[in-house]
Amino acid sequence: MHRKHWGRYSERVVNPTGPEHVRVLGGQGTVIGDGNTIYQTFTNAPASISSHIRVREFATIVAERTRGFVGREFVFAAVERLLVAPGFDSGYVVIRGEPGIGKTSLIAELVRRHGHVHHFNVALQNIRSAHDFLSNVCAQLVVRYGLSHAALPPEATAGGGFLSRLLAEAVEKAPDRRVVLLIDALDEADDLGVAVGANRLFLPAVLPDGVHIVATSREVHDYRLAVDSMDEIALRDDDPHNRQDIAQYVRDFVQANHDPMRERLAGWGTTVEEFADLLTARSQGNFMYLVAVLRDIRSGRIDVERIGDLEQLPRGLRAYYLRHWRAMMAADPELFRTLYEPVICMLAVAHEPVSAADLSRWTGLSPNRVRGVLRDWREFLNEERTDGAPTRYRLYHASFQDFLRDEVALDEYHEAIAAAALGKLGL
Ligand SMILES: Nc1ncnc2c1ncn2[C@@H]1O[C@H](COP(=O)(O)OP(=O)(O)OP(=O)(O)O)[C@@H](O)[C@H]1O
Ligand SMILES: [Mg+2]
Structure with missing residues (x-):
């Protein structure tokens, strides 16, 4: 019985984006959809809609996190079983797991395989608001399912109502009357502007029949999701x-x-x-x-x-970070204290990717010295290149930020950024 449904579910696959369709320029650089990719579809949509879709950032995440992807068939099978389970015609599937176990990579691989509508919350990239989520996902739904909306109305990002409406419209258009929405890192989303009592990201408490939302979260206590229908998959390190x-x-x-x-x-x-x-x-x-x-x-x-x-x-991961941190310190304590530590810690407290010039201003170090640090620590960093703008940097992984927060006092770096910001305002 399940097998039959499973087959039907697989047929829903639209525009699979195999690695051969994705080209990554310069390692962490821009990803260009080549031909029949979901990103190509989004780029071809009218600007009034496509401008809301985070094509560039998300195509980069998908390409980077699925390169050399291994295994996880047991998780994919568990998700697929739930999506066709009797009595679960709509609802949420939340995949929980510790930092670094591979949740973002899982969602990226699901996007690559199935081309589902998706959103990645990335705190280090400052993509974490309900507004970011709703505008991106609503625009994707309109394009993906050919819904008749020429632009997003203002109410699209003011609550979950418009999203619910689009999901119902999308199900009507979906060939098998099923829609899957993928959301990475509920724990990285913030609740700014979200009414008390509302779900994180204004996620609807009830989903139309045929709609499933597959989301991930770290093992945090409360990811603010009160919904009618939900199941969980725990990704355990000792499984x-x-x-x-x-x-x-x-x-x-x-x-x-x-x-x-x-x-x-x-x-x-x-x-x-x-x-x-x-x-x-x-x-x-x-x-x-x-x-x-x-x-x-x-x-x-x-x-x-x-x-x-x-x-x-x-x-374990934390011991690795500690060992690396101490080895860099021991190699040249003076250089570490005056150069490495300030630059890396500034990156840990920045709320979004920052340029070498920003780091130089906040630390008082010359741009050349800052660039030297960025070179020496490049494996721990992500580079963002946009045409005509300076390269911006952020920590590669939130687990390194956690380590720095716990092991190194970051307060003085928060204060330095705040002071620099006030100085800029002339206060
Ligand atoms: N199945 C996999 N195959 C190959 N590499 C993987 C796989 N899963 C994760 N990785 C790699 O491991 C690293 C950590 O994975 P990922 O960022 O997905 O973890 P996470 O669970 O999302 O962590 P966090 O909770 O901090 O966001 C990444 O560099 C990723 O590319
Ligand atoms: Mg993640």
Whole structure:
């Protein structure tokens, strides 16, 4: 019975955007939809609607987080089962998990596979308001389902009413009368301007039949969602399926980076399988740990000379950050205190991507020295390039910001930004 429905669900796939359709310029740069991608569709829509769609930012996120994507079939299967479950004709599916376990990547992969309407809340990019969400998602629905709205009315972003209306209209137009909306990181959205008692992002308490919203959140206490119909999927770090995906990622990485990795493994006198087992345990089921540690091993920043026995690998993501922070400090304490720490901590307290000139103003360091830090820490940063504007930087991952918040006193950096802002206003 479920299998039959499952098949029907798969047929809803529209405009799948395989990696061959996506080109990333300069690593973290602009992504250009090539031909039949959802982003192409959005770009071709009238400007009165398409200008609300965060095409550029989201295409970049999808391309970046799905590059080298591994596994997660157990989560996709669980989601698909819920979407066709009897008695669950509409409602929310919330996927919860710890920082760095791979929630954003999951949503990005669902976008890539199915082309569903989607929204990413990205606090470090200052995309977190209900207004950002509603304008982006309403505009996508209009374009994706060919709804007859020439522009978004002002009430589109003032509450959830217009979104509900569009969802009902979209179901009518959807070939199988089903619509899926994907939302990443409810925990990164803010509640500014959202009436007390309303749901986060003004999400509707009741969804029209045939509509499901698949959302993710960190394991926070309350992501402000009081709805009639909801199910949850917990992504657990110790789930054997999660561990299998982690081990697979390690094996794939070793294979894809054969030459440097073979040398490192030989140095430790270990086999690929032993190495995958150990790293899986040390990662504590966390993908962000793997990405960071494997990158350091490949580059030689972590090798037998530097750490000795493989047993010395950090245990868990936070231990990795701490080790890196301390190693950079020990390498040159004076340079660290006067240069690295101020620039990185300023990035941790900034509310949006910032330019080297901003960082230079806030820290009092010369633009050249700031650029040197940005170069040395590039693996921890994301670069945003827009034609004709200076490159802007932000921390790559919120888990690094969490680490800095907990381990390094950031108050003085908040104050420096506030003082610089007041100075600019002439106060
Ligand atoms: N299935 C996967 N295959 C390959 N890489 C992955 C996978 N899942 C996550 N990653 C990588 O691991 C890192 C962390 O993943 P991601 O940002 O999705 O975590 P998250 O759960 O969203 O974290 P947070 O709660 O802080 O937002 C990213 O660099 C991502 O590319
Ligand atoms: Mg995330």
